[in-house]
Amino acid sequence: MLRLLVPFALLLTLVGVSVLSDRPAPRADFVFINRGDVNTLDPQRMSWMQDLRVARLLFEGLVQNDVLCDDFGIIPAVAESWSVSDDRLTYTFHLREGARWSNGAPVTAEDFRYSWRRAMLPDLASDYVNMFMLVRGAQDFYNWRERALSDFPQRTFASARERAEAADDLWTQTRARFDETVDLKAPDAHTLIVTLERPVPYFLDLCAFAVFYPVYGPLVEQFERPDPVTARLIRRPGWTKPGVLISNGPFELTRWRFKRDMRLEANPNWWNLSSLAIRSIDIPSINDPNASVLAFQTGAVDWVSDVTVQYRGDMLDDKNDFYREHADDVAALRAQGLDAFEIDRRLPDDPRRDIQAVPVFGTYFYNFNCKPLLPDGRSNPFADARVRRAFSMCVDKKALAEQVRRLGEPPANTLIPPGSIGGYHSPRGLKNVGDAATESERDAIAAEARALLDQAGFPRDFVVELLFNKDSGHDLIAQAIAKNWQQYLGVQTALAQKEIKIFREDLKNKQYMTGRAGWYGDYGDPTTFLDICYSTDGNNDRAYSSPAYDALLDKAAIEPDPDKRMALLSEAERILVEEDLPLIPLFTYANVSMFDPARVTGMTTHPRAKENLYLVDILGDGKGPDKPRPMRPAGVRAGQTTPAPETTTPAASPTPPAGGSR
Amino acid sequence: MTTLIFRRLLQLPLILLVIYTITLWLAWAIPGNPLENPDRRPKPEVIEQMNKQYNLDSFPKFYFSYLDNATGFHWLRDTLSGRIAHERALAAEAGQPAPHRPVFDFGPSLEYDDWTVNEIVAGALPVSVTLGAAAILIALVIGLLAGIVGAVRPNSLADLATLGVALIGISLPSFVIGTVMLLVFSLLLAWFPVAQWGTPRSLVLPAVTLSLPFAAYIARLTRMGMIDALGADYIRTARAKGASELSVLLRHALKNAFLPVLSFLGPAAALAMTGSFIVERVFTIPGMGQHFVNGVLNKDLFLVMGVVLIFAAMLILFNLAVDVLYRWVDPRIE
Numbered sequence: 001m002l003r004l005l006v007p008f009a010l011l012l013t014l015v016g017v018s019v020l021s022d023r024p025a026p027r028a029d030f031v032f033i034n035r036g037d038v039n040t041l042d043p044q045r046m047s048w049m050q051d052l053r054v055a056r057l058l059f060e061g062l063v064q065n066d067v068l069c070d071d072f073g074i075i076p077a078v079a080e081s082w083s084v085s086d087d088r089l090t091y092t093f094h095l096r097e098g099a100r101w102s103n104g105a106p107v108t109a110e111d112f113r114y115s116w117r118r119a120m121l122p123d124l125a126s127d128y129v130n131m132f133m134l135v136r137g138a139q140d141f142y143n144w145r146e147r148a149l150s151d152f153p154q155r156t157f158a159s160a161r162e163r164a165e166a167a168d169d170l171w172t173q174t175r176a177r178f179d180e181t182v183d184l185k186a187p188d189a190h191t192l193i194v195t196l197e198r199p200v201p202y203f204l205d206l207c208a209f210a211v212f213y214p215v216y217g218p219l220v221e222q223f224e225r226p227d228p229v230t231a232r233l234i235r236r237p238g239w240t241k242p243g244v245l246i247s248n249g250p251f252e253l254t255r256w257r258f259k260r261d262m263r264l265e266a267n268p269n270w271w272n273l274s275s276l277a278i279r280s281i282d283i284p285s286i287n288d289p290n291a292s293v294l295a296f297q298t299g300a301v302d303w304v305s306d307v308t309v310q311y312r313g314d315m316l317d318d319k320n321d322f323y324r325e326h327a328d329d330v331a332a333l334r335a336q337g338l339d340a341f342e343i344d345r346r347l348p349d350d351p352r353r354d355i356q357a358v359p360v361f362g363t364y365f366y367n368f369n370c371k372p373l374l375p376d377g378r379s380n381p382f383a384d385a386r387v388r389r390a391f392s393m394c395v396d397k398k399a400l401a402e403q404v405r406r407l408g409e410p411p412a413n414t415l416i417p418p419g420s421i422g423g424y425h426s427p428r429g430l431k432n433v434g435d436a437a438t439e440s441e442r443d444a445i446a447a448e449a450r451a452l453l454d455q456a457g458f459p460r461d462f463v464v465e466l467l468f469n470k471d472s473g474h475d476l477i478a479q480a481i482a483k484n485w486q487q488y489l490g491v492q493t494a495l496a497q498k499e500i501k502i503f504r505e506d507l508k509n510k511q512y513m514t515g516r517a518g519w520y521g522d523y524g525d526p527t528t529f530l531d532i533c534y535s536t537d538g539n540n541d542r543a544y545s546s547p548a549y550d551a552l553l554d555k556a557a558i559e560p561d562p563d564k565r566m567a568l569l570s571e572a573e574r575i576l577v578e579e580d581l582p583l584i585p586l587f588t589y590a591n592v593s594m595f596d597p598a599r600v601t602g603m604t605t606h607p608r609a610k611e612n613l614y615l616v617d618i619l620g621d622g623k624g625p626d627k628p629r630p631m632r633p634a635g636v637r638a639g640q641t642t643p644a645p646e647t648t649t650p651a652a653s654p655t656p657p658a659g660g661s662r
Numbered sequence: 663m664t665t666l667i668f669r670r671l672l673q674l675p676l677i678l679l680v681i682y683t684i685t686l687w688l689a690w691a692i693p694g695n696p697l698e699n700p701d702r703r704p705k706p707e708v709i710e711q712m713n714k715q716y717n718l719d720s721f722p723k724f725y726f727s728y729l730d731n732a733t734g735f736h737w738l739r740d741t742l743s744g745r746i747a748h749e750r751a752l753a754a755e756a757g758q759p760a761p762h763r764p765v766f767d768f769g770p771s772l773e774y775d776d777w778t779v780n781e782i783v784a785g786a787l788p789v790s791v792t793l794g795a796a797a798i799l800i801a802l803v804i805g806l807l808a809g810i811v812g813a814v815r816p817n818s819l820a821d822l823a824t825l826g827v828a829l830i831g832i833s834l835p836s837f838v839i840g841t842v843m844l845l846v847f848s849l850l851l852a853w854f855p856v857a858q859w860g861t862p863r864s865l866v867l868p869a870v871t872l873s874l875p876f877a878a879y880i881a882r883l884t885r886m887g888m889i890d891a892l893g894a895d896y897i898r899t900a901r902a903k904g905a906s907e908l909s910v911l912l913r914h915a916l917k918n919a920f921l922p923v924l925s926f927l928g929p930a931a932a933l934a935m936t937g938s939f940i941v942e943r944v945f946t947i948p949g950m951g952q953h954f955v956n957g958v959l960n961k962d963l964f965l966v967m968g969v970v971l972i973f974a975a976m977l978i979l980f981n982l983a984v985d986v987l988y989r990w991v992d993p994r995i996e
Binding site for chain 2: 007008012014015018037039040042150235236241258260261285286290291294297298499500501
């Protein structure tokens with residue numbers, strides 16, 4: 001009989017030992033669920049929103065966006081001040097003396113040179129390498145290294161040892177080559193001078209982008225060695241782990257357990273430490289949408305960055321009911337020009353207000369394959385712009401946004417979310433059946449579209465295939481669009497739902513007719529959207545090629561006058577969304593998040609949606625000022641009540657904005 | 663017995679090799695390039711170079727190099743040739759930390775830049791093993807009790823009730839049970855935390871959820887075994903001897919009735935301890951199950967092969983352990 005108990009005893013010991021050896025830490029000041037698991041903490045390798053969000057906590061760039069200001073302007077960070085030459089090619093940054101790495105070492109101009117050089121190396125395969133090619137000489141340097149690396153395997157060596165030495169030599173030469181060719185100078189420890197290929201009005205905005213943040217060279221170098229066989233720099237993981245990672249931002253990494261949790265604690269060496277109203281941050285890894293909402297409702301987390309539960313539409317409906325119950329208060333608060341979070345904060349306490357939908361810097365659209373032939377060799381009717389226009393006009397975007405998505409997302413007739421970029425005027429875009437006020441107007445739009453199809457000789461028996469990936473409700477959108485096209489154009493449709501990897505491959509290889517797509521902007525300039533339709537761009541999934549469009553972008557790239565440049569870009573977008581329609585903009589994405597605005601402050605409502613979480617203050621926790629941090633009107637910096645006189649568009653400003661602490 | 667253990671251990675690498683070959687062949691056929699990010703694509707020449715670096719450019723190259731690293735042969739070669747010692751010395755000379763060279767190297771994760779498969783498994787396996795062990799424990803307690811009750815009074819109300827519960831346990835998917843448990847016990851009653859791992863309290867709900875299908879199975883096995891045993895001659899003898907009913911049930915009948923349960927425990931424990939994707943997802947548990955699914959979805963070849971090999975090895979070893987236990991509990995079996 002006793003022998004029967006052995007399996008029990010074994011299992012019990014196992015559970016006991018494991019539970020006892022694993023003790024959770026006390027709750028952090030601020031706990032949030034990120035969009036997904038962090039892929040990497042190497043800023044130069046990043047491209048995911050959740051990674052960039054954490055990078056802005058751990059690292060600090062030369063400058064940053066004033067995320068709590070409606071203009072999203074550029075304010076100092078590691079650089080105390082900066083100046084721009086008259087030809088707007090040369091930027092001189094003056095780094096603050098007090099900036100320190102988490103190990104106490106000063107942050108120097110050399111750190112930025114090291115980090116930017118990393119990003120410029122083909123070895124690193126940074127997703128954003130093209131942004132660094134704006135620096136004068138960077139493209140030459142990149143090409144040189146790339147050529148040297150592809151020649152290396154062809155070279156013959158007497159021994160493996162000799163080959164390894166040659167790989168090391170090439171790396172030494174590469175560093176020397178960088179010093180010679182790339183116009184990135186550090187005359188002293190606290191001055192960084194960058195010269196660009198051409199004037200780039202959004203260059204400072206790029207410097208506020210986490211991929212441009214510095215890494216600590218003496219640490220990273222230990223983990224990157226030239227491979228003795230291919231001469232490529234091999235990255236070993238390891239330096240981004242707690243206890244190893246050295247960072248220069250408001251927080252340092254104290255725990256990171258894969259797909260489990262991450263903990264950040266205030267970096268005692270950060271120059272602006274006293275401004276922090278939270279001292280620790282927990283980022284549990286919760287991937288299940290329902291569990292995220294439950295965790296918020298039980299108070300275990302303070303902010304859910306992306307609410308993706310299926311019933312979020314219902315939650316937003318509840319919030320609208322709540323607004324209706326307090327319609328007068330809401331109207332009065334809106335009249336004061338308050339931001340959405342501040343309005344919620346001042347309304348009566350109610351759990352229904354804790355869900356927030358804010359339009360962001362991204363657009364959901366449908367691609368057309370513009371190649372003359374379809375993958376199966378038939379001629380492609382969508383190569384004709386008239387056909388694309390007709391199909392675009394017959395999507396009821398309003399119904400799509402209001403009845404299918406139900407997240408309060410504005411229907412879009414342009415690729416760039418209107419109003420998201422200062423100084424840019426969006427074109428009107430092509431009208432669609434959803435814009436019609438009356439039934440007869442709707443019929444007229446549909447008739448116009450059918451006439452376009454007839455003109456183009458669109459084959460009657462052609463079956464249009466809609467490609468989309470499963471999950472996230474893409475199927476519902478595809479069904480609605482297919483129904484629209486059948487109803488208004490009498491066109492037959494077929495839905496092709498695929499696994500995400502296959503879907504991406506098909507888009508890339510142009511193995512589709514029309515397919516769903518989406519794009520989020522990276523920096524505050526129209527080109528962050530418009531570049532994806534440039535004929536030779538790597539993200540041109542549409543195979544769209546318009547000499548007129550390309551010429552406008554080329555012209556804008558060298559146009560010195562900011563207003564004229566914006567006008568050129570606006571004209572380019574007009575071609576895209578009014579004439580050629582290689583894509584159908586459907587709606588501007590909204591980000592749906594959860595937090596209690598009466599408890600958490602410091603979140604931005606700006607469409608760029610790039611919150612800097614070190615600005616968060618938990619109201620009433622006795623730490624920090626415990627005062628709400630609402631959005632400031634354009635031009636008003638923290639601590640000011642009226643716009644500062646010298647602040648114009650930051651990039652074009654020859655004088656630096658006022659320095660100092662936030 | 664030693665021959666049995668020895669023979670099984672000899673078979674282990676052979677079975678693993680077959681599993682490795684088939685799995686890699688299937689995983690290789692998944693479309694998509696694991697090195698590409700969804701939207702911002704690296705230049706083709708960069709992709710090509712990275713493919714070369716990870717041996718993703720040719721199936722045989724990947725097949726043999728992965729095998730070489732994962733089986734420890736590479737480590738063994740480098741240790742014997744003194745290369746590892748040499749690297750250590752070089753690093754020490756340069757004042758750098760010694761390079762990390764695990765014996766069984768499952769390679770880097772292609773999707774998660776900052777992690778090696780060894781680190782991922784080292785973090786996730788203990789979690790899954792704990793949860794699985796707790797679940798099997800609960801399943802044994804519930805299953806045996808329910809089985810005995812059912813066998814003592816067959817077709818009674820208690821028996822039908824346990825049968826009904828067992829049926830529910832087998833047929834209801836765990837995401838339904840898990841979500842209902844979360845709603846009732848975490849949100850309404852606030853007895854247990856949501857989405858947390860590491861305390862005894864956080865172990866309860868997921869372990870119970872995971873245990874139910876196993877418990878149901880064990881209950882049926884026990885009931886059948888007990889009914890058979892209770893009708894046997896030696897039980898009548900025991901009763902005639904004047905043994906108490908409890909002693910008859912536990913010492914005499916259960917001993918025999920437990921054997922089928924024991925043979926079920928091997929694969930069940932391996933299954934429970936290597937993680938369940940759904941239970942892990944519902945309760946946000948950082949275990950192994952998610953890596954099976956995500957690894958395949960991301961075509962993270964190193965990760966897929968790593969978890970598959972570990973799962974296979976565990977399955978074989980658990981079956982072996984059960985066979986050994988079986989012989990020990992019931993010496994009649996040779």
